[in-house]
Amino acid sequence: MIDVRLLRTDPGLVRASLERRGAKVDLDHLIELDSRYRALLQEVEAARAEQNAAGKRIAEARGPGKSQAIAEMKRLSDRLKQLEAELAEIRSELDHALIEVPNLVHPDAPDGFGDESNRLVSTVGSPPVFDFTPKDHMDIGEGLGIIDTERAAKVSGSRFAYLLGPAVLLEFALVRMAMDRLMPDGFVPVIPPVLVRAEAMFGTGFFPTDEAQVYRCADDDLYLAGTAEVPIASMHAREMLPADRMPRRYVGYSTCFRREAGTYGRDTRGIIRVHQFDKAEMFSFCFPEDSDNEHQRLLAHEEGIWQALEIPYRVLEICAGDLAAPNYRKFDIEAWLPGTGRWLEVTSCSNDIDYQARRLQIRTKRDSGTELVHTLNGTAVAVGRAIVALLENHQQADGSVRIPEALQPYTGFDVIGPP
RNA sequence: GGAGGCAUCGCCUAGUCAGGUCUAUGGCGCGGGAUUGCUAAUCCCGUUGGGGCGCAAGUCCCUCGCGCGUUCGAAUCGCGCUGCCUCCGCCA
Numbered sequence: 001m002i003d004v005r006l007l008r009t010d011p012g013l014v015r016a017s018l019e020r021r022g023a024k025v026d027l028d029h030l031i032e033l034d035s036r037y038r039a040l041l042q043e044v045e046a047a048r049a050e051q052n053a054a055g056k057r058i059a060e061a062r063g064p065g066k067s068q069a070i071a072e073m074k075r076l077s078d079r080l081k082q083l084e085a086e087l088a089e090i091r092s093e094l095d096h097a098l099i100e101v102p103n104l105v106h107p108d109a110p111d112g113f114g115d116e117s118n119r120l121v122s123t124v125g126s127p128p129v130f131d132f133t134p135k136d137h138m139d140i141g142e143g144l145g146i147i148d149t150e151r152a153a154k155v156s157g158s159r160f161a162y163l164l165g166p167a168v169l170l171e172f173a174l175v176r177m178a179m180d181r182l183m184p185d186g187f188v189p190v191i192p193p194v195l196v197r198a199e200a201m202f203g204t205g206f207f208p209t210d211e212a213q214v215y216r217c218a219d220d221d222l223y224l225a226g227t228a229e230v231p232i233a234s235m236h237a238r239e240m241l242p243a244d245r246m247p248r249r250y251v252g253y254s255t256c257f258r259r260e261a262g263t264y265g266r267d268t269r270g271i272i273r274v275h276q277f278d279k280a281e282m283f284s285f286c287f288p289e290d291s292d293n294e295h296q297r298l299l300a301h302e303e304g305i306w307q308a309l310e311i312p313y314r315v316l317e318i319c320a321g322d323l324a325a326p327n328y329r330k331f332d333i334e335a336w337l338p339g340t341g342r343w344l345e346v347t348s349c350s351n352d353i354d355y356q357a358r359r360l361q362i363r364t365k366r367d368s369g370t371e372l373v374h375t376l377n378g379t380a381v382a383v384g385r386a387i388v389a390l391l392e393n394h395q396q397a398d399g400s401v402r403i404p405e406a407l408q409p410y411t412g413f414d415v416i417g418p419p
Numbered sequence: 420g421g422a423g424g425c426a427u428c429g430c431c432u433a434g435u436c437a438g439g440u441c442u443a444u445g446g447c448g449c450g451g452g453a454u455u456g457c458u459a460a461u462c463c464c465g466u467u468g469g470g471g472c473g474c475a476a477g478u479c480c481c482u483c484g485c486g487c488g489u490u491c492g493a494a495u496c497g498c499g500c501u502g503c504c505u506c507c508g509c510c511a
Contacts, residue, residue: 038471038472041470041471041480042471042472042479042480044480045470045471045472045479045480045481046479046480048479048480048481049479049480051491051492052442052479052480052492054491054492055439055491055492056439056440058439058491058492059439059440059492060439060440069491070491070492071491072491073491073492074491075491076491077490077491077492240429240468242429363468370468370469
C-alpha cells in the first residue's frame with residue numbers, strides 16, 4: 001500500500017510510477033475519495049465532540065433538566081449515527097481502492113515491459129565445456145534415479161516430483177550451506193507456518209493481485225504460502241520493532257506451494273516449474289534509509305551462493321513493467337543450463353520499501369519518531385531449481401554428477417552416480 | 420471434537436458484579452531534572468498508539484483483543500469472532 005499522504009502532496013510522483021508499471025489505477029477517483037473522506041471525518045469528529053460534552057452535562061444534571069438533556073442528545077445521537085454510516089461507506093470504498101494500488105518504482109529501475117526490457121547487470125562465470133552432448137536435468141535425474149515425475153503424476157497430477165536418495169541429501173546440503181553463510185551476518189533461521197490467513201496474503205501484497213496462484217484450504221479459510229516471505233513478513237505484524245535490534249534478518253526454510261495457473265504450456269518438463277518445492281528465503285526488516293544497501297547485501301549473498309556452487313549466472317534488474325505489485329525494485333539471478341541451453345531464473349531479490357510494512361503495520365521507534373520499517377526479501381536457495389542447475393552444469397560423460405567442493409562437507413559425497 | 424476460564428495504553432496491574440468527571444489507577448521499565456555523594460539511594464516531571472484541522476502553538480476525534488448490538492451515553496451489559504490457559508478425548 002502506498003502512503004495516502006503522498007497522494008495528496010505529490011500526486012504527480014505516484015502517477016509517474018504507476019505509468020512506468022503500466023498499472024491501470026484511477027488516481028483522480030482515489031484523490032477525490034480521500035478528500036471526501038477527510039471532509040466527512042471532520043464533520044463526524046465535531047459531532048462526537050459535541051456528544052462527549054453533552055454526555056458530561058447529563059452525568060452532572062439532576063432533576064427535570066436531565067430528561068430534557070437526554071431528549072436533546074437523542075437527536076444528536078441519531079444524526080451522528082447517520083454520519084458515521086456514510087463515513088464507514090466511504091472508508092471502505094477508499095480501502096478497497098487503495099489495496100489495489102501497486103508500490104512506487106525505484107528511479108533507477110529500467111523502463112519497459114517484458115524480459116527484453118530487463119537490464120543486464122552482470123554475467124559471472126563461463127558456461128562449462130563438454131566433450132560430450134550435455135543432457136538436460138530430467139534425463140540426468142531419471143538416469144540417476146533421483147527424480148521421478150511419472151509416479152508423482154500418478155499420485156498428485158502434473159507438476160509434482162519425487163526427489164530420491166542423493167537428491168534429498170543434496171537438498172539438505174544446499175539449505176545448510178546457505179544457513180551457514182547467512183547466520184554469521186545476523187540472519188536468524190526460521191521454519192515458519194506455511195498455512196496462513198488471508199490477512200497475511202493481503203499484508204504481503206500477494207492478495208488481491210495474485211489470488212489465482214494460491215492454494216486455498218476452504219474449510220479452514222487458510223492459504224498455502226507460495227514463499228516463506230509471507231509468514232516471515234507477517235510474523236512482526238502490528239509490532240513495534242526495537243530500534244536497537246534493527247535490522248532484523250531471517251532466513252526461512254519452507255515448502256512453497258504455487259498453483260501455476262495459466263502456465264500450462266510452459267516448463268512442463270522436469271522440476272523447473274512445480275506446484276511444490278522447498279526454498280530458503282532471506283528476509284530483512286530495516287530502517288528506511290538503509291534499504292538500498294540492504295538490498296545489495298541480499299543480492300551479494302545470492303551471488304556468493306551461486307559462485308560457491310560453481311554455476312555461471314547473470315544478474316538482471318527487472319524492468320518497471322514486470323515488477324510485482326509490492327516491489328519497488330527487483331534483481332533476479334538466472335543460472336545457465338547447458339543441457340537445456342537456456343537461462344533459468346533461480347533467485348529473486350526485492351526491496352518492497354514500506355509497502356508491506358504499511359499493510360502489516362510494522363514500525364520502529366527512534367528519537368526522531370515512530371516510522372514504518374522497510375522490508376526486503378531474496379531467495380537464498382530455491383532447492384528444486386538449484387538441483388536442476390547443479391545436475392546440468394556438473395554432469396559428466398558417464399552420467400554421473402560432480403558435487404562442487406563447497407557443498408561436499410554438507411553432502412558427505414563428491415559425486416552422484418554413475419547410474 | 421467436548422467442558423471451563425482469561426484478554427486493560429512496552430511488561431505487570433486497579434477498575435467490570437451495581438454503565439456517566441475513566442480525560443483508565445498504581446508499579447516496573449524508559450526519558451529528563453533535583454538532592455545527597457559513590458559497589459548506590461531518594462524525590463520531582465514526562466512516557467499507549469493512531470488520525471483530522473493548523474505555518475505553529477495548539478485543538479479535536481479514535482484506541483481497554485476484534486466486530487456487531489443495547490443505550491442519550493459502554494473498559495463496564497448482550498451476541499459473534501480471534502487468541503491464550505486448564506481439563507477430557509484424539510494425535511506425530
